[in-house]
Amino acid sequence: MAETVSKPSDNLNIVIVGHVDHGKSTLLGRLYADTGSLPDGKLEKVQAICRQQGKEFEYAFLFDAFLEEQEQGITIDTARTFFGWKGRYYIIIDAPGHKEFLKNMISGAARAEGALLLIDALEGVKEQSKKHGYLLSLLGVRQFAVVVNKMDLVGYRQDVFDGIEKEYREFLGQFKAVPQQIIPVSAKLGDNIANRSEQMPWYSGPTVLDALSAFRKEPGRFEQPLRLPIQDVYKFDARRIITGRVTAGRVKVGDSLVFSPSNKRATVKSIEAFNVEPSPVEGHAGQSVGVTLDEQIFVERGEVASHQDALPLVSTAFRANVFWLGRKPLERGRRYQLRVATKEVDCEVATIHRIIDTMDLAQQQGSHVVNKNQVAELTIRAKTPVAFDLSASFESTGRFVLVDEYDIAGGGIVTELVHDDQEFLREEARQRDFAWVKGQVGVEDRAQQYGHRAAIVLVTGGRHTGKSFLARTIEARLVADGRHAYLLDGENLRRGLDADLSEGERGQATEMARRYGEVARLLVDTGLIVVSTTNPFGMAYVEAAQVIRTLVHPVPVIAVHMSKTPEEAPPNTTRRSIWSIKFIKGVALDQIRKTDRTE
Amino acid sequence: MQHLRQLEDQSVYILREAYKHFDNLAMLWSMGKDSTVLLWLARKAFFGHVPFPLLHVDTSYKIPAMIEYRDRVAREWGLKLVVGQNKEALAAGMNHTLGRVNCCTALKTNGLKQLIEQKGYTGIILGVRADEEGTRAKERYFSPRDKHGDWDFRDQPPELWDQFKTTFPPGTHIRIHPLLDWTEINIWEYIKFENIPFIDLYLDKGDGTRYRSLGCAPCTTPIKSTAKSVDDIIEELRHTTVAERSGRAQDEGRGMELLRKDGYM
Numbered sequence: 018m019a020e021t022v023s024k025p026s027d028n029l030n031i032v033i034v035g036h037v038d039h040g041k042s043t044l045l046g047r048l049y050a051d052t053g054s055l056p057d058g059k060l061e062k063v064q065a066i067c068r069q070q071g072k073e074f075e076y077a078f079l080f081d082a083f084l085e086e087q088e089q090g091i092t093i094d095t096a097r098t099f100f101g102w103k104g105r106y107y108i109i110i111d112a113p114g115h116k117e118f119l120k121n122m123i124s125g126a127a128r129a130e131g132a133l134l135l136i137d138a139l140e141g142v143k144e145q146s147k148k149h150g151y152l153l154s155l156l157g158v159r160q161f162a163v164v165v166n167k168m169d170l171v172g173y174r175q176d177v178f179d180g181i182e183k184e185y186r187e188f189l190g191q192f193k194a195v196p197q198q199i200i201p202v203s204a205k206l207g208d209n210i211a212n213r214s215e216q217m218p219w220y221s222g223p224t225v226l227d228a229l230s231a232f233r234k235e236p237g238r239f240e241q242p243l244r245l246p247i248q249d250v251y252k253f254d255a256r257r258i259i260t261g262r263v264t265a266g267r268v269k270v271g272d273s274l275v276f277s278p279s280n281k282r283a284t285v286k287s288i289e290a291f292n293v294e295p296s297p298v299e300g301h302a303g304q305s306v307g308v309t310l311d312e313q314i315f316v317e318r319g320e321v322a323s324h325q326d327a328l329p330l331v332s333t334a335f336r337a338n339v340f341w342l343g344r345k346p347l348e349r350g351r352r353y354q355l356r357v358a359t360k361e362v363d364c365e366v367a368t369i370h371r372i373i374d375t376m377d378l379a380q381q382q383g384s385h386v387v388n389k390n391q392v393a394e395l396t397i398r399a400k401t402p403v404a405f406d407l408s409a410s411f412e413s414t415g416r417f418v419l420v421d422e423y424d425i426a427g428g429g430i431v432t433e434l435v436h437d438d439q440e441f442l443r444e445e446a447r448q449r450d451f452a453w454v455k456g457q458v459g460v461e462d463r464a465q466q467y468g469h470r471a472a473i474v475l476v477t478g479g480r481h482t483g484k485s486f487l488a489r490t491i492e493a494r495l496v497a498d499g500r501h502a503y504l505l506d507g508e509n510l511r512r513g514l515d516a517d518l519s520e521g522e523r524g525q526a527t528e529m530a531r532r533y534g535e536v537a538r539l540l541v542d543t544g545l546i547v548v549s550t551t552n553p554f555g556m557a558y559v560e561a562a563q564v565i566r567t568l569v570h571p572v573p574v575i576a577v578h579m580s581k582t583p584e585e586a587p588p589n590t591t592r593r594s595i596w597s598i599k600f601i602k603g604v605a606l607d608q609i610r611k612t613d614r615t616e
Numbered sequence: 617m618q619h620l621r622q623l624e625d626q627s628v629y630i631l632r633e634a635y636k637h638f639d640n641l642a643m644l645w646s647m648g649k650d651s652t653v654l655l656w657l658a659r660k661a662f663f664g665h666v667p668f669p670l671l672h673v674d675t676s677y678k679i680p681a682m683i684e685y686r687d688r689v690a691r692e693w694g695l696k697l698v699v700g701q702n703k704e705a706l707a708a709g710m711n712h713t714l715g716r717v718n719c720c721t722a723l724k725t726n727g728l729k730q731l732i733e734q735k736g737y738t739g740i741i742l743g744v745r746a747d748e749e750g751t752r753a754k755e756r757y758f759s760p761r762d763k764h765g766d767w768d769f770r771d772q773p774p775e776l777w778d779q780f781k782t783t784f785p786p787g788t789h790i791r792i793h794p795l796l797d798w799t800e801i802n803i804w805e806y807i808k809f810e811n812i813p814f815i816d817l818y819l820d821k822g823d824g825t826r827y828r829s830l831g832c833a834p835c836t837t838p839i840k841s842t843a844k845s846v847d848d849i850i851e852e853l854r855h856t857t858v859a860e861r862s863g864r865a866q867d868e869g870r871g872m873e874l875l876r877k878d879g880y881m
Contacts (some may be wrong), residue, residue, distance in 0.1 A: 027619045028799070099799060106799065108746075120774040124756070127776045248629070249636050251784050253665040262629050263779070291660045292810060304621075305628040307663060318636065342774050356779050416777060423783045424773040 027108035028099075029234060032126045034153065035135030036145035040166040043136065044204040045109060046076025049224070051211035054100035076204070082192040103230055113128055119148075119390045120342040123428070126153060131232040132161035133225065138177055138201070139170045142184050148375040150185070154194040155338060155392070155430060157412050162198040162228040169203040173216040198228045238302035241265040242327030244406070244414050245300075246358035247276070247320050251307070256288050258307040259316065264413035266357065267301045268308065268322070276320040277404035278331040278443075279571040280450035283310035284615030313461035315470075315571075319360035321404040321414060325451065329404040329414060331443060334367065334435035338391045339419070347419070354420035355397060357405045357431075368396040387427075396435055402443065402570070405429055442567045444530065446538075463544035467501050471541040471572055476550045477562055478579030484550040487579065492548045502546040505537060530561055534568030541572045620806050627794040629778060630757055631661040631741070634792045635668070637782035638739030642698065644728070644881060647682045647689075648830040650743035651813055652801050654795055656812045658741075659693070669696040671731055671740070675723040676706055685815045700731035712834045717874055719835075720811040725880045729765045732789060737770065741792045742881050747799045748860060751876045759782055759791045765879030767791075781808035800860050801853050808846040820844050829861050836864060 033041045050060065051168040067074045094212070100107050104480060110125040126132060132153055136146050153161055163185060178201045189196065200209055201220050208214035209224045223231065243266035251258045288297045289307040300306035316322075321329050325393045341347045355364035371380040373392045374546040380394075387393040397419075408415030408430035464470045474491055476484045490502060495502035514536065515529055522528050540547045566574050634641060643658060643666075644782050669678055672686060680870045688698045702710075702800035705722040712719045732740065746753045754769055773781050784790055798806075807814055820826045825838035839858070845848045872880075 028797075030797075091754075108797065121772070124772075124775045248632050251662065253662060253667065256663070258663060260632055262625065289663055291664045303625055305632070306659070316807045353781075413777070418776050418779040420783065423785055424781060425776055425779060428774075428776045428779075 027234075028108055029229075029232060030110060030128055030130045031133065031229065032110040032129035032131075032158070033135065034122055034126060035164075036137065036140070036143040036149075036524060037446045039135045039137040039140070039143075039146070039558065040204050041135055043076045044133070044164065044166065044202075044210070044225075047204045047207060047210050048107075048109070049100050050076065051054050051207060052100045052102045052226070067221050067259060088452045102226055104229070107229060121580040122149065123152060123156065123340065123342065126156050126158055127428070129158050130160065130234065132158045133229075134161055134163050134196070134464070136163060136165050136181055136185065138167045138181065141181055142188070146185070147188055148196065149376045150189055151192060151392070154168070154189075154192050155340060156428075157408070157416065157430070159194075160232050161196055162200060162225070163196045163202045164225060165199065166204050168201045168208060168217065169206050169212075173201075173203075173208075173214075173316070175217075175219045178220075197231065198222055200225055200228060216310075238265045239267060241302070241411065243268055243272075243274075243323050244329065244358075245274075245306070245322040246360070246414065247316060247318050247322065248305075248359050249318055256289060256309055257313065258309055259322075260305070260307045261322070261359065262299050262305045263302050265302050266324075267299055267412055268306065269299045273325065274310075274467060275328060275451070276322050276324045277323045277329050278402040279316060279320055280447050281314045281316050281320075281571075282325075282451070283314050284310045285309075286311045312459060315460065318364070319358075319403075321358065321360075329411075330434050331404050331447075332434055332440065333400075333402050333433045333437045334368075334396060334398045335427040336394065336403065336433035336435055337417070337431050338373070338392065339387070339395050339427050339429030341387045341389060343389060343421045343424070345421065346389065346428075347393075347421075349385050353426075355399050355403070355417055356420065357403055357417040360403050362399045362401055362403060364397050364399040364419070366395050367398040370394040370396065394432075397431070398435075400565075402439075405431055407433070412512050439563060439567045442534070442564060443570075445531070446568055446570060449535075449538075458545070460542075467544050468501055469546070471544050472546050473537060473541060473565065473569060473572060474546065474548045474577065475562055475565060475574055476548075476577045476579060480579075482579035482581055484579050487577070488548050489551050495506045495546055495548070500546055501544060502548055503540060505533075505540065505547050505549040507533060507550065510536060523559050526590045527564075530564040531568070534565050537565060538569050538572075538609075541569055542608040617805070617809055619800065619866075622807055622829050623798055623802055624660065624806070626797060627654075627657045628661040630792065630794040631658055633778075633780055634739055634758075634794075635662070638790070641668045641739040641741065642671050642735070642737045643668060643741040644743070645672055645686070645697075646830070646881075647672070647686050647744075647815055648698065648743075649803050649807065649818060650745060650798075652689075652793060652812065652814055653798075654727055654741065654743040654801070655693075655695075656806075656810060657794060662789050666693070666695055667682075668741075669698045669874065672697065673727040674699050674701045675719075675727065675832050676701065677711070677834055678712055679722075679817060679830070679833045679836075681817055682815060682830065688752070689813065691752065698735070700727050700729040700734075702730060710790055712832070713720055716835060720875055720880065721878065723832075725765075725875065725878055728881070729879060738784070738789050739792055740789060741794065742800075743795045744793050744881060745798050745800070746796045751872050752796075755791075755796060756781070757793055757796055758782065759793065761789050761791055761879060763787045767877055767879060769877065770874070775814050801850060804850050804853065808850070818849065820848075829864055831864055 033044060035041055064074050068524055100109065104420055110129055132152065134146070134150060136142060138459050156367055165178055165181055166180065181201045197360060200222060201217055202209040202225060208216055211224060213224060244264045245261050245268055246264060247259055248261040251260060268285060270288060272283060273282065275282050286309045288300055289309060290297055325327055347367050349369055351365060353364055355362050369387060371382045371394050372384050372387060373394065397437050406414040416430045417427065418425045476485050476488045492502050492504040510533055514532055518528060537547055537549065562576055643654065645655055655666070655670065701725050705726065710719055710722045744752045744755065746755065756772055756775045758775065759767065760773065761780060775781065781790060815829045817830060818844050824840060824842055826834065826841045826843055828839045830836060843851060843852045
C-alpha cells in the first residue's frame, strides 16, 4: 500500500466536511497512510497509545493532535495537515462536523479550493450533510466531490449508493450545486481511496485520490473585468504606492483606472515590486500589487479600482444571503461593521426577509432576529456608499462579513442591488466626473499652494437656531487664520441660479438641492473650504445634507447640527451639546489635516 | 515557481492588513529560516522598508553564531531591533536542567510577554507554520490572545475569506501568522528563489551534521545530513520522513500544547 513519494512543491487547499461521525478523521488517516506521507514512527506511536489505553487502533487517531480531542472523540477546530500525491501537496483543512463547531467548519471551508463531502452509507443523508452542502455553495466552493463512506457496512450494495446519490443530487440541485464526483468508499478498509475497490465492480468512476488530482487550481479569474480593492497607500520613500490585491482581471501599466465610489480617475504609471527585475508591467487576479499613478489623486482604502467600461455597483444598500455565527443573535436595526473586500463601514440590517432552513430549504418569514448557525436573506444598509458586485459575477467583491463588537460574526454573498434614493444623484455625479475636463492645475497642486485641502462645513438644524450666524463667523475666522474659505448662502442661489424654477419645482426642493450641490462641487474643486447652511431648501435638513454629500463625494463634509433642545443628531454629524466656534474650527481643521495624513 | 508567488501574495496581503490595522505592531525574529523569510516578505510588502520593530527574545542560551548573524543583518537592512530578556529569571538561575517546559516558559513565553507589556504592542507577527506541529495546525492567520497572553484554542473566532480579526478589547493582543500555509520545503525553495541570506548553521560544513530547526543550544541537536547547499536541503526534505522538529526537545510529550496554550510562539 504505502508507496514512498517525493514531496512536491505545488499545493491545493482541501476541506473535508460532513455530518459528525461520518468518518472524516478516518478518511484523513487513510489518505495520509496510503500516500506514504506519514512521518517515521507516527503510526507506531499512535498504535502504542491505543494499546496503552486498551483501544483498537483506528486511522482517525492519527490526526487528533490534542489529547483533549481524543477524550471527546471529536475534532475541535480546523486542523491542517498535508499529504503529497502525484506532484501536488494537499493541505487538508479538517473541518469538524459537530454542530457547535460550525464556525470552525466555515472558517476552514472559506479557505478551501476544493472539498470532499462525506456521507455515511449506513446513516444516509443527515442534517449536517445538507447544511454543509448548502454552506459550501454559499462560501463559493464550487469544486467538490461527495464521498459515500462505510460502504463495507452496507455490504457494498449498489442500490444503497444509488439511493443516496439520487437524494443528495436532488437536494444540491435546488441551489444549482453539482458535485464533480460521487464516490462509494470504505475509508476504514481502503476501498476506492488510493486503490480501486474489488468489492464494488459496479462502480467505474475515479478513486478519491483521482478525484482530488482532477481538482484545478484557481479557476480563471484572470479573464474577468478588473477589480482591485485598495488596501493601503504608502509613502515610505519618493514613491506614492497604492497597494491592494487584484481580485479579478488584470491591471497593466498605462491602464486608465476609475476608483469607486469616489469616481476619481488616473493612469497606472508603474507597478512596483521589491527584488523583481525587470519591474513587472502587469498584475493579475490573486496578486498583491503596488501601483503608482500619473496623477496625485486622493484615494483611500475601501475604494475599488476598475476599468471604466466595467464598473462595480455602488449603493448604500443590497440584498444578501447571510450565515450567522455570532454569540448574540443578529437583530434588525442593530449596528454592525460591514466589510466588503477592504471597505469597512457601519451598517444595519434593514430587513430580515426570511430565515432559510438548510435541511429542506424551507423559508420562514416574519423573524426579527437571526440566531447562531442560521442562514437568512437580508437587506443591509450601509452608512456611506459602498462599491461591490453581485456574487454571481464576482467572487471577492460579491461577498462580505459582518463584525459584531470585536469578532466576525457572519458572512454572506450579495444577491441583488437595492436602489436607494440617492441613486440618480450618484449617477449624475459619476457621469459628470468621468467627463470632467481637467485643467493643468490638479487638486494636489492647489492644496499645496493653499496649505490645506478643500472641504465643506455644513451647518444644519431647525429654524432660528443660529445657523447663519455661526456659518458667517466660521468663514470669518477661517479667513482670518489664512485659510481660503467662502460662505455659500443659499439665498443668493435662490434669486439667481434658481430664478427659472416654477413654484412647483421650488416646492419639491430636489432640483434646488441638486443645483446647490453642483455649485458646491465647483467651489470645492477650486480648493476652497465652503461654509454653508441648509437654509435654502424647503426639504428636511437630513435629506438636504445627504444630497450635498452625494454630489460632492468624496470631498469631506463636516456637518454641525444646531438645536435648541436635546434631540438625535442626523447621521454623520459631530455631536456636541455645548458648541463653541473654537471647537467647530478644531473639528474642521482636524478633518482636513486627517486627510493630509493619510496622503 | 508559481506556487511560491501564490504563497507570497497571501503573506504580503496579511502583512499589509496587519500594518493597516495595528498602531503598535512588531515582528518576532528568531534568526531561523522561517522568521527570516517572514522578514524578507515584510520587505516585499513594504517595498524594501520594514515599518515596525523586530523583536528578539534572547534566552542567553542561543547559539553564538545566531547573535552575530542577527546584528549583521539588522545593520545591513536598517532594521529596528528590540531585544528582550527575562533578566529576573536568568538572575534566579533558570536553565533547561530545571525542566524544559519551565525553562521555555520563563525565558521565551514570559520574556515575550514582558516585552509585549512593556512596549504595549497590540499586534505581534510570527513565523509559525501549520505543518510544523499539531497545535500550530490549529492556528488562525489572526489569532487573539487574552490579557494574560493565553490562547483559547477551543473557542477561536471565525476567519472568513480574506477578512481577519483586527479588532480586539483593550489589554489583549493579536498574534499574526502570515506563514501558516507554507511548508518547510516552500521556505527553502523561496530562500533559493529570492536568494535570501540565511544562517549557515542549516548547512553541513564537513562533519556530516546540520541543524534543521534552530533554538537554544542546550535543547537543539543537529541532524545527520550532508546537505551543503539549499538545493541539497530541498532534495533531502523531499525524501525525508523524519519530523522537522525532531531535534527540538521541548516537543516531547505534550510539551508544545502546554507551552502554546500559555502564549508560547
